[in-house]
Amino acid sequence: MSTRTPTQTSLSPDARRIWRAARGPVLIGAFIVAAAIVITLLRGGGTDGAVDPDSVTPAGSRAVARLLADRGVEVIRADSLKSVQDTVDGDTTVLVTQPDWLAPDRLAALRDKAGTLVAIGATGEALTALAPAVGQARTDTAKSREPGCDFKAAGSARIGGVVYRAPSRCYDGTLVFDDDVTLLGDATPLTNEQLAEEGNAALAMRVLGQHQRLVWYMPSLSDARAGAGEEKSFYDLVPAGWWFALGQVGIAVLLFAAWRARRLGPIVAEPLPVVVRAAETTEGRARLYRRARATDHAADALRAAALGRLIPSLGLPSDAQPPAVVDSVTARIGRPGAEVHAVLFGPPPNTEQALVQLADALDALVDEVGSH
Amino acid sequence: MAISGQAGLLALLGAVVVGLLVPSWTGIFLVTGAVVVAIAVDLALAGSVRGLSFTRGGDRAVRLGEPASVTLTVHNPGRARVRGVLRDAWPPSAGASDRHAVDVPGRGSRTVTTALLPTRRGDRMAYRVTVRAFGPLGLAARQGSHAVAWTVRVLPPFTSRKHLPSRLDRLRDLDGRLRTLARGQGSEFDSLRTYVAGDDVRSIDWRATARSTDVMIRTWRPERDRHLMIVLDTGRTSAGRVGDIPRLDAAMDAALLLAALASRAGDRVDLIAYDRQVRASVQGASAAELLPALVNGMATLQPALVESDASGIAAQVLRRSRRRSLVVLLTGLDPDPLEQGLLPILHTLTARHVVLLAAVADPRIQEMAKARGDAEAVFDAAAAARASQERAHVAGLLRRRGVYVVDATPDELAPALADKYLELKGEGRL
Known part of the structure; x- marks a missing residue:
């Protein structure tokens, strides 16, 4: 007995069906990516690039970099400590936008090497390394402040950020000159947005234009750890080639995963039958008796069961009255009537212990009657 | 790939x-x-x-x-x-x-x-x-x-097949032995033979005796070609598991043995499976194709988790069997469904048919009833005793209304039902 199956039995999607199913999501994804690219190009840089000499966003600093370049200052943008160290000499201003990210000893070395070091918002260890005599008081929002010192800039400027405690303070302590270190509370006067306001431009030119060359150093996170310690770890001692081998092992692991993950056809589901034990209601009733300490109900049931076995074996009618049953039992086994009555028709037990004893007494009585 | x-x-x-x-x-x-x-x-x-x-x-x-x-x-x-x-x-x-x-x-x-x-x-x-x-x-x-x-x-596995040969032997005994028994509703005239000492004098056929030199008596034998209606209840009570098999499967096993026996005895067997609708139905199958038809019909039955509709069952039975039949209800003996469902409409069935109710008992209940020792065991025993009393009470109510009741554990149900059938047949009650 056999049947010829139709030729078209395959359930796996072919290339056309896969394309049909996938083209919608693929087109939507492509559209989103294209839109994102266009928008990024139109906005020209995005929100990133705060205090970046190449950034044209409101928080960027391209305007001040241009101004400085027009005045003959060579502006060099650097984002690694190594390139900074290569370009710095005595006639150089170094602007560090994130001094806190650098190791204190590196900062001190940079200060010693550069003509002037301008640090924006230095606090804590970085501040101690740069200007040990200067302390940090508090932070404040950027607002218009008067110079209040012999700083020869053009009047008021918008500045805020860290407020320093030092012998010579300008702008309420947000600009401090300490030897060849200049501490700026924040970068507000340098931003494209604020440069044209009040005396910001003059302030920026005075602070950054002191030397022929300005190294605009924006530390990256990889510089943050530099100088923390020179001891080599185990991983530094592994030959570089084996890191690539490890990469290849990773690819092998991916292939193994793909091998194990591919199932030979889907799992087959099937409805399962209900599993209810028939005795469940009876067991539930037993638990209810137990919880309610219903020794009286339990005793009733046990006595009724014992009578159900006794009455036929005594040859009595099924509706026999208690005295008749007691008399009959007494006659059969010769036990005192009061004792038999107490077991069969006595008051219900009020403790579990008494119930257990009653059950045993009933069993003994039924057995005794049966054996006579 | x-x-x-x-x-x-x-x-x-x-x-x-x-x-x-x-x-x-x-x-x-x-x-x-x-x-x-x-x-x-x-x-x-x-x-x-x-x-x-x-x-x-x-x-x-x-x-x-x-x-x-x-x-x-x-x-x-x-x-x-x-x-x-x-x-x-x-x-x-x-x-x-x-x-x-x-x-x-x-x-x-x-x-x-x-x-x-x-x-x-x-x-x-x-x-x-x-x-x-x-x-x-x-x-x-x-x-x-x-x-x-x-x-x-x-x-269905039909594990009770092993009981069939012994029941068939008893059926043959019955056929041979019963010729002298008194007539009943389900017996037919077999033959005349001479009286021997010990025969029932009420069986003497006086007209035949007058024509003959000997005293003649009539013999009867169980009537053949009776009708059996097996009703499988596939409602919620049939889903309960006794041991590891549902009550429904035990009931099927019993139904198969009964059907095999009855078809050998020359009776016609019909089956319906019902809860709130007809789940399976075998009607008018000849003796040769009866068992295959039954196992095929039963194969896909599953307990439905609904309360069975007793009046629907009665209506189906009455519609399908116009002549007097033995109606075998394979259902539960649970007090509530029976008292509210079956008992009120039972008279419509018993008026026209002989009704036999077979139920699967749970050996676990008997086991619990014997438990002794600590309080937990005795409470179990009390609950089991109460459950047995309720079952016995319902069985008593049914018997008083003229229903035969077979209540047995899954292993014993099939032979017990077959024995009850043989007993009824022997007494000519079909």
């Missing part, structure tokens, strides 16, 4: 090459590229799975607990050899050993046999056939699935 473990091993081997010879991104790129190319070549050379066609054969029905085998022939119309693994997937309860190694040459065919050992009654349908065909390098495989329909019907 699928890849094999060898592809991973190859890439792992490549790690040594990268580490020792070309430790660079280029090295990784080259080695991985080589692995990918090898996989692609292997994939291209593997036999097509999509083009395969399949033919099935083998068992279509099997008794529960017995093994079945289904063959699957794979035809490869393509030129490339299809070598790899085949999975003939079945639902878990089919108990299939479903994985096969296949090697089908181009334009050839091969047959694999899937062995089934079903664990549950009902229809088991083949799910799908998945083939993974590896390329000559063993690195990658094409994989695809095909729907190749086949159904194996798993029939």
Whole structure:
């Protein structure tokens, strides 16, 4: 007995069906990516690039970099400590936008090497390394402040950020000159947005234009750890080639995963039958008796069961009255009537212990009657 | 597609090459590229799975607990050899050993046999056939699935068959012995014979005696060609498990033994399975085809989790059996459903038919009733005693209304029901 199956039995999607199913999501994804690219190009840089000499966003600093370049200052943008160290000499201003990210000893070395070091918002260890005599008081929002010192800039400027405690303070302590270190509370006067306001431009030119060359150093996170310690770890001692081998092992692991993950056809589901034990209601009733300490109900049931076995074996009618049953039992086994009555028709037990004893007494009585 | 473990091993081997010879991104790129190319070549050379066609054969029905085998022939119309693994997937309860190694040459065919050992009654349908065909390098495989329909019907096991020979013996005894018994409603005139001492004097046929020199008596025998209506209740009470099988399965077993016995005794047997609608029905089957028809009808029955509709059952029975019949209700003996459902409408059945109610008792209850020792055990015993008393009470109510009641554990139900049938037949009550 056999049947010829139709030729078209395959359930796996072919290339056309896969394309049909996938083209919608693929087109939507492509559209989103294209839109994102266009928008990024139109906005020209995005929100990133705060205090970046190449950034044209409101928080960027391209305007001040241009101004400085027009005045003959060579502006060099650097984002690694190594390139900074290569370009710095005595006639150089170094602007560090994130001094806190650098190791204190590196900062001190940079200060010693550069003509002037301008640090924006230095606090804590970085501040101690740069200007040990200067302390940090508090932070404040950027607002218009008067110079209040012999700083020869053009009047008021918008500045805020860290407020320093030092012998010579300008702008309420947000600009401090300490030897060849200049501490700026924040970068507000340098931003494209604020440069044209009040005396910001003059302030920026005075602070950054002191030397022929300005190294605009924006530390990256990889510089943050530099100088923390020179001891080599185990991983530094592994030959570089084996890191690539490890990469290849990773690819092998991916292939193994793909091998194990591919199932030979889907799992087959099937409805399962209900599993209810028939005795469940009876067991539930037993638990209810137990919880309610219903020794009286339990005793009733046990006595009724014992009578159900006794009455036929005594040859009595099924509706026999208690005295008749007691008399009959007494006659059969010769036990005192009061004792038999107490077991069969006595008051219900009020403790579990008494119930257990009653059950045993009933069993003994039924057995005794049966054996006579 | 699928890849094999060898592809991973190859890439792992490549790690040594990268580490020792070309430790660079280029090295990784080259080695991985080589692995990918090898996989692609292997994939291209593997036999097509999509083009395969399949033919099935083998068992279509099997008794529960017995093994079945289904063959699957794979035809490869393509030129490339299809070598790899085949999975003939079945639902878990089919108990299939479903994985096969296949090697089908181009334009050839091969047959694999899937062995089934079903664990549950009902229809088991083949799910799908998945083939993974590896390329000559063993690195990658094409994989695809095909729907190749086949159904194996798993029939009730009829374990009570072993009781049939002894009951048939008793049936033959009955046929021989009963000729002298008094007439009853379900007996017919058999023959006249001479009186021997000990015969019932009421059986003397005076007219025949007058014509003859001897005293003649009439003999009777159980009437043949009676009608049996077996009603399986598939409502919620039939779902409860006694031991590890549902009450419904125990009831089916009993029904099968009864039907086998009754059809040998020359009675006609009909069956309906009912909860709130007719789930299965076997009517007017001849003696030869009765058992196959019954097991087929019962095979797919499942307990429905609804309260059975007793008046619906009564209406079905009355509609289907116009003449006086023995109606065997295989249902539960639970007090509430019976008192509210069956008892009020019972008179419509008993007025026209003989009603026999068979119920599956739970040995667990008897076990609990004997428990002693601590308070927990005694409370169990009390609850079990109460349950037995309620059952006995309902059985008493039914008996008072003229219903015969058989209440037995699953193992004993089938023989007990058969014995009750023989007893009724012997007494000419059918």
